[in-house]
Amino acid sequence: MLFINSNIASSHIEASEIKNYIGQIVKVHGVVHKIREMSGFAFVILRTKQSMFQCVYSEEFSNFKLSEMKENMGVVVSGKAVHDERSRTGAELRLYDFEIVSMSVEEPPVVINNKEMACSLETLLDYRPITLRNARERAIFKLQAGICKGVRAFLDENNFTEIHSPKIVYSGAEGGANIFSLDYFGKQAFLAQSPQFYKQITVGVFERVYEIAPVFRAEKHDTSRHINEYTSIDFEMGFIESFYDICNMETKMLAYTFEFLKNNYAEEISLLKANIPVITEIPSIKFLKAKELISKTYNREITDLEDFEPEEEKLLCKIIKKQTNCDFVFVTHYKSSKRPFYAMDSKDNHNITESFDLLFRGMEITTGGQRINDYNMQVEKMKKRGMNVEEFGDFLMAHKYGLPPHGGLGLGLERLTGKLLDFQNIRLSTMFPRDINRLTP
Amino acid sequence: MLFINSNIASSHIEASEIKNYIGQIVKVHGVVHKIREMSGFAFVILRTKQSMFQCVYSEEFSNFKLSEMKENMGVVVSGKAVHDERSRTGAELRLYDFEIVSMSVEEPPVVINNKEMACSLETLLDYRPITLRNARERAIFKLQAGICKGVRAFLDENNFTEIHSPKIVYSGAEGGANIFSLDYFGKQAFLAQSPQFYKQITVGVFERVYEIAPVFRAEKHDTSRHINEYTSIDFEMGFIESFYDICNMETKMLAYTFEFLKNNYAEEISLLKANIPVITEIPSIKFLKAKELISKTYNREITDLEDFEPEEEKLLCKIIKKQTNCDFVFVTHYKSSKRPFYAMDSKDNHNITESFDLLFRGMEITTGGQRINDYNMQVEKMKKRGMNVEEFGDFLMAHKYGLPPHGGLGLGLERLTGKLLDFQNIRLSTMFPRDINRLTP
Numbered sequence: 030m031l032f033i034n035s036n037i038a039s040s041h042i043e044a045s046e047i048k049n050y051i052g053q054i055v056k057v058h059g060v061v062h063k064i065r066e067m068s069g070f071a072f073v074i075l076r077t078k079q080s081m082f083q084c085v086y087s088e089e090f091s092n093f094k095l096s097e098m099k100e101n102m103g104v105v106v107s108g109k110a111v112h113d114e115r116s117r118t119g120a121e122l123r124l125y126d127f128e129i130v131s132m133s134v135e136e137p138p139v140v141i142n143n144k145e146m147a148c149s150l151e152t153l154l155d156y157r158p159i160t161l162r163n164a165r166e167r168a169i170f171k172l173q174a175g176i177c178k179g180v181r182a183f184l185d186e187n188n189f190t191e192i193h194s195p196k197i198v199y200s201g202a203e204g205g206a207n208i209f210s211l212d213y214f215g216k217q218a219f220l221a222q223s224p225q226f227y228k229q230i231t232v233g234v235f236e237r238v239y240e241i242a243p244v245f246r247a248e249k250h251d252t253s254r255h256i257n258e259y260t261s262i263d264f265e266m267g268f269i270e271s272f273y274d275i276c277n278m279e280t281k282m283l284a285y286t287f288e289f290l291k292n293n294y295a296e297e298i299s300l301l302k303a304n305i306p307v308i309t310e311i312p313s314i315k316f317l318k319a320k321e322l323i324s325k326t327y328n329r330e331i332t333d334l335e336d337f338e339p340e341e342e343k344l345l346c347k348i349i350k351k352q353t354n355c356d357f358v359f360v361t362h363y364k365s366s367k368r369p370f371y372a373m374d375s376k377d378n379h380n381i382t383e384s385f386d387l388l389f390r391g392m393e394i395t396t397g398g399q400r401i402n403d404y405n406m407q408v409e410k411m412k413k414r415g416m417n418v419e420e421f422g423d424f425l426m427a428h429k430y431g432l433p434p435h436g437g438l439g440l441g442l443e444r445l446t447g448k449l450l451d452f453q454n455i456r457l458s459t460m461f462p463r464d465i466n467r468l469t470p
Numbered sequence: 471m472l473f474i475n476s477n478i479a480s481s482h483i484e485a486s487e488i489k490n491y492i493g494q495i496v497k498v499h500g501v502v503h504k505i506r507e508m509s510g511f512a513f514v515i516l517r518t519k520q521s522m523f524q525c526v527y528s529e530e531f532s533n534f535k536l537s538e539m540k541e542n543m544g545v546v547v548s549g550k551a552v553h554d555e556r557s558r559t560g561a562e563l564r565l566y567d568f569e570i571v572s573m574s575v576e577e578p579p580v581v582i583n584n585k586e587m588a589c590s591l592e593t594l595l596d597y598r599p600i601t602l603r604n605a606r607e608r609a610i611f612k613l614q615a616g617i618c619k620g621v622r623a624f625l626d627e628n629n630f631t632e633i634h635s636p637k638i639v640y641s642g643a644e645g646g647a648n649i650f651s652l653d654y655f656g657k658q659a660f661l662a663q664s665p666q667f668y669k670q671i672t673v674g675v676f677e678r679v680y681e682i683a684p685v686f687r688a689e690k691h692d693t694s695r696h697i698n699e700y701t702s703i704d705f706e707m708g709f710i711e712s713f714y715d716i717c718n719m720e721t722k723m724l725a726y727t728f729e730f731l732k733n734n735y736a737e738e739i740s741l742l743k744a745n746i747p748v749i750t751e752i753p754s755i756k757f758l759k760a761k762e763l764i765s766k767t768y769n770r771e772i773t774d775l776e777d778f779e780p781e782e783e784k785l786l787c788k789i790i791k792k793q794t795n796c797d798f799v800f801v802t803h804y805k806s807s808k809r810p811f812y813a814m815d816s817k818d819n820h821n822i823t824e825s826f827d828l829l830f831r832g833m834e835i836t837t838g839g840q841r842i843n844d845y846n847m848q849v850e851k852m853k854k855r856g857m858n859v860e861e862f863g864d865f866l867m868a869h870k871y872g873l874p875p876h877g878g879l880g881l882g883l884e885r886l887t888g889k890l891l892d893f894q895n896i897r898l899s900t901m902f903p904r905d906i907n908r909l910t911p
Contacts, residue, residue, distance in 0.1 A: 031754040
């Protein structure tokens with residue numbers, strides 16, 4: 030009988046480790062990303078799992094003809110590791126020989142091995158399977174993976190328990206018409222707009238929970254800010270004294286994550302010229318005050334008293350940046366009419382809620398707040414809204430049998446990534462975006 | 471202006487830290503899980519985010535009447551930390567006073583604070599929002615969160631990049647009729663059966679990728695082994711020499727994860743009497759050989775030459791356990807007709823594939839294998855199967871412009887969890903299961 034043991038034998042070296050093999054002959058594998066012919070020699074850039082890696086071809090020491098090597102080939106190269114100050118990996122490889130393990134059938138229809146993709150957004154997304162191979166595009170999603178890593182490390186440290194809540198649900202949590210429905214063995218079901226019900230239910234179990242998972246919004250508008258499926262970083266925590274405890278936790282989480290990125294993703298940050306802020310504190314302003322501030326500062330008429338226009342979010346961030354030098358601002362106490370039925374109303378004014386949004390560089394990236402934890406209060410609010418309380422019996426079970434004061438938030442991963450990179454369109458920080466016109470690739 | 475800073479001020483102590491405060495008066499918050507009256511005193515068990523924590527009530531030192539405290543109340547208790555050898559946290563709290571922060575409206579309809587839930591599976595799942603509060607039920611999903619943590623730590627260490635692939639897709643990856651469809655702004659779309667296409671596409675970008683995310687299978691049968699939405703641990707890696715590299719990586723991943731669980735989830739393991747195996751190597755057997763072995767050993771007729779019956783998976787594991795003392799077995803080289811179109815056929819026999827399943831204690835928990843990376847080979851296999859090649863243009867783009875030899879696997883999180891706990895039904899290790907009859911809670 031054959032036995033698979035846990036020793037993975039590979040004689041290939043990681044590109045990042047080559048600096049430890051100076052003077053030795055080593056094997057490295059990767060895809061030939063670019064061949065740059067110079068006079069008398071050539072640079073061969075390999076795309077490897079962590080970084081791009083520079084090899085040098087020269088008839089002096091290479092035992093093959095350069096014309097045998099083509100871009101987009103998968104190769105195992107062997108050569109001598111030599112020290113190189115200028116290289117990001119601290120070393121380069123003098124190519125002796127190579128072996129082909131895969132080939133492309135034809136030339137890519139878009140140039141993917143220049144510094145940036147010089148094409149339209151449509152082309153960038155239509156050819157996503159190959160445009161992602163561009164060094165810059167790749168770095169965007171490396172950084173995005175880093176955000177998740179940092180966030181998880183922080184939440185784990187703070188005793189949050191990860192949950193996996195169902196995405197096929199019997200009822201929408203956020204209300205409204207922007208929900209996808211499907212036939213579930215003859216019953217109508219929906220795609221979860223958020224893990225809200227499950228987060229609140231499991232606060233009653235674990236006190237602190239989180240989930241990083243897809244959410245689905247059937248919004249019909251086609252804007253640079255919206256996609257119809259996105260990755261939501263959700264957490265919820267019990268035994269809070271007010272929603273400011275949530276703001277506090279988010280401030281700490283973002284500070285931790287940005288620090289984590291700086292320490293672990295320096296190469297991507299530099300390549301993308303990412304502007305990673307240092308957070309010590311974040312200013313907080315009430316919604317109506319913010320409205321007035323914008324109106325006064327920019328001499329604008331207030332038209333919508335319940336929500337911001339996108340332009341107002343930008344202006345508010347501009348004002349806050351000027352006043353405090355902070356790229357973030359918490360806007361608090363939104364009107365009840367604009368918040369879901371589970372939002373906690375303020376004690377002294379039932380028309381406003383103990384809720385907040387977090388704006389970052391002109392865009393809302395988080396919605397959160399304190400939730401109603403008292404059963405009777407929740408039932409009453411639902412009745413006032415004309416909701417069928419019985420439909421929500423499973424959700425209310427958590428409240429009925431005791432649920433501590435709690436709150437939480439949802440943070441859009443793609444929006445956060447995009448704003449760190451000063452992108453103007455959410456699609457640029459979404460690996461395979463879904464919008465009203467796009468279901469592929 | 472108010473500023474939110476990153477210092478979270480809480481004067482409450484974590485239950486796990488009380489042993490560091492012996493002799494001091496501290497505050498702890500939690501939910502009153504159980505009150506156990508003894509003669510002259512009482513134990514009050516608090517449910518806190520990490521563990522259950524024991525407090526002692528006595529008229530001698532407690533400044534309130536025991537009858538004021540009720541089970542399922544959210545409370546902040548204050549008291550004196552005293553050393554206690556017998557307690558799992560190394561300390562207990564002598565209750566001085568308490569403050570109520572939340573209440574239950576009525577008694578739970580099922581007893582949740584005994585050692586185990588003594589109810590039917592139906593009741594357990596119908597009342598999930600509260601049955602999860604049972605110490606044992608809670609520990610199951612703590613352990614499950616631990617599996618994800620261990621797996622991610624391993625994959626991160628091995629330079630896999632996390633991806634977030636779309637769940638609303640234009641085409642099924644796994645074929646067959648077991649796919650949910652939905653209306654996507656007037657177009658037909660589907661729920662992803664697996665992240666397969668996106669994993670293969672991004673192998674061309676990052677070489678090694680992983681995702682832990684929901685997958686959806688519209689399977690119509692109602693068995694103890696199937697649910698219709700589950701959490702799939704998926705990875706895919708490039709530059710492999712054969713599918714055994716994947717088996718190798720999985721062996722290493724499981725060994726690492728089990729070690730991680732033992733080091734970090736001792737309390738849950740002990741409470742659940744979880745049987746966490748030590749893996750050094752896993753035997754591997756070809757599918758047809760396995761069929762013969764089962765047939766010979768148990769004198770059974772071979773009826774299905776293409777797949778195992780569930781009973782055969784159990785018998786094979788029994789044989790392997792006896793022969794090698796291993797709880798796992800790789801079964802390899804399944805018939806092509808039983809594997810998806812992207813599976814790599816064996817060079818010397820096109821009727822079998824370079825694929826494997828991993829069985830664990832009588833059940834398949836992983837399916838994996840080498841994939842076709844050559845464009846022409848993939849197109850040819852699709853044509854042979856009568857597939858419309860043009861429909862898969864986005865997927866094939868990865869192959870066309872060069873894709874290294876690669877393979878990967880999908881591992882069901884709920885099945886793995888369940889088998890570690892010797893559960894007979896997948897629903898027991900699923901927080902909120904979805905099956906043909908269940909869409910709630």
